[in-house]
Amino acid sequence: MDYDPEFSKKSNTELNICLTKYTEEHEFYSRALSELSRREKSAEDKISASFSKAVFWSRLAALLALPGALFVVWHIFQSIQGSR
Numbered sequence: 157m158d159y160d161p162e163f164s165k166k167s168n169t170e171l172n173i174c175l176t177k178y179t180e181e182h183e184f185y186s187r188a189l190s191e192l193s194r195r196e197k198s199a200e201d202k203i204s205a206s207f208s209k210a211v212f213w214s215r216l217a218a219l220l221a222l223p224g225a226l227f228v229v230w231h232i233f234q235s236i237q238g239s240r
Contacts, residue, residue, distance in 0.1 A: 163171065 163174075166174070
């Protein structure tokens with residue numbers, strides 16, 4: 157560590173106060189960072205769940221629409237065959 161003349165002039169009590177403040181700030185910012193990480197994870201989980209639901213419903217809609225689409229194609233094909 158480099159020599160810091162500002163701190164060399166301080167008494168042990170003043171240095172202890174500085175250290176205590178630093179420790180308290182470090183703990184505060186550490187807790188804040190943990191909370192942000194938790195919220196971010198929660199938001200990611202919600203987005204993932206919403207996306208999964210959207211995928212499920214879109215696949216279900218596609219499966220339900222498939223028989224109707226096949227019927228329309230079959231009907232068109234039958235119309236073409238009947239007109240010959």
